[in-house]
Amino acid sequence: MSGLAGVTAGQSSICTCGLGNGLNYRGYDIADLALKADFEEVAYLLLVGELPNKKELKLFQDKIIEARQLPAAVKEVLRAIPASAHPMDVMKTATSAYGCVFPEAEDFSDQMDKITKLLGAFPSFLVYWHHWHVNGKEIDLISEEQTMAGFIVERLKEKKPFDVEVKAMNAMLTLYAEHEFNASTFANRITASTLSDIYSCMTTGIGTLKGHLHGGANEVAIKFVLQFDNVEHALAEVDKLFAKKEKIMGFGHRVYRELDPRSPIGFELAKELKELETSDPKLFDIAKAIRDKVKAEKGLPDNIDFFGGLIYHYMQIERLYYTPLFIMSRAAGWAAHAFEQRANNRIIRPSSEYTGPEPRAFVALADR
Template sequence: MSGLAGVTAGQSAICTCGLGNGLNYRGYDIADLALKTDFEEVAYLLLNGELPNKHELKMFQRKIIAGRELPISVKNVLKSIPASSHPMDVMKTATSALGCIEPEAEDFSDQMDKITRLLGAFPSFLVYWHHWHKNGKEIDLISDETTIAGYILERLKEKKPLDVEVKAMNAMLTLYAEHEFNASTFANRITASTLSDIYSCMTTGIGTLKGPLHGGANEVAIKFVLQFSDVNEALKEVDELFARKEKIMGFGHRVYRELDPRSPIGHQLADELKELETSDPKLYDIAAAVRDKVKAEKGLPDNIDFFGGLIYHYMEIERLYYTPLFIMSRAAGWAAHAFEQRANNRIIRPSSEYTGPEPREFVSIEDRA
């Protein structure tokens, strides 16, 4: 039971993973969703249980776009957060600040309005803080980009993104949107089970996601790939890591034993992005060679984080921003779970196995040796 491995902690109608049928959101295969829909369709699906029709999607997108602008007080909070702060702490603090200004109704009657607001605001938190502290200016949060994927890229880099970049970002948002009772989602559900507000659920998820064993794997994976000048050097280092019995981040998974169903999509996206003028195709070759060697010699498949870091690198996104992008995606899953938990609630309060001392007599401080 270490780490609750193998323990069924609840019921959910949102997602299946590792049950013999790959990864499904509300019954839909992840490959279809990642490559055939916009992320907004997927977010709507997770939150409402069904894919939207054209009118429903248009209305949903309008609400998200309207949520991009931030109150002056939140902007002032973002300005006051030091440039040296971890971007995940920036996201957490801005979420709390918005929750103070625009609280959720106590009966949760406006919960859908709050999460669509947050889906619009999450990218704005990051780009506003980034440009204020990195470029010394107050970025305009209004954009012609209609999708979250396009908005993130356009506002962060202040230039119109390429279609291949928007496709990749859109797919990555979908691939990371939901994953059953992972650490951050389960933590989010615990908060929801106390009947706390949606902002508290989101900040719980952000705090859990910040840990390197959960949200930061793609940062470490791309750092590993970038240190090598060619395939041979990389494979030699892999041999040395094997000899020292050290792990390579981005391989193996708690749930998937044979294949992470998100990984083939990651391979495809990275393969397409390597053709950009600003990309270094050699990095893809190094990553592919390492992937094949680890699988052949250790039987460990790569997970989405291994090529995920390369995808973001090819789009020229700062490494510390990879996990905040995870928030912008997983927020849809977190909210779906919070809604589900609060709708049929019983507070989550497991028991522990006690390993401390047996009952003993109290000794006053005067008589203690």
């Protein structure tokens, strides 16, 4: 079947989506996790199978914080990557370099240790490379912010984040952390099924996530919203797109037909962020008007990427960094799937439907 639509490709105990009960990680509703837990609790849940107690969370979080300090070899690689490089390639290359410095054991006995450190290192890859090439300096990777969400915002912008920014970033990390057998996760599981190391699984996921049909939708969605001066201008342009039967990025979903359960959370976060002094509240009104029109006239619900792009924009985050932030989040889900695949493994090797020529005789070069 084209695109494997409707094909069940394996079993997993990690996540449910599109089964009539919303989106759940290990049985917990996404709204509860996004708004009531720190991302570190959610990452632990995905990796271990249960929410951590206070002691378990402290140990997990301490190891993540410690891993923010990058080894000299990785810093050297990040400095050598040119400023013109795509940030996704920066993340992929730094992940490979990190794996060279801290290789995983052949029997995967240290897989939890390795992914915990990598969760701490991911934000530092982007932060370090950004400040070296954009601001021409070596950024200090020490921060008073204990959570990954706070660290990302504070170190990128080099100023104490507003509480609402940390809340929004934390929720976004959770909302994007896992989504069953999506393209990057399935690709990651294929790599895991060969019994390759965790870094190879992560770089597989990163390479797949880089594709415009997977990880970059929120970048395109906010770019669309930013081109309009007011609501009337936006709605007129949407009518033109309807007439030409063109798609609007951020609407519809391969799995969710009626509602992306992450979208109402994203909507409320964007609504809160628009009140910041640095925000343009008009953009929220434009986005809301577009959402309502597309839903009313085409029956298409918005997905998390539509208001997700506005959330990052309100936090003044560089647009090309939206998908690297996705990595920092989804890596927890990728690793959980890699662990699961390798624990009960059979190499993933589907068949294809052949559409080429029938068997034919070889013709010697002189007779062609």
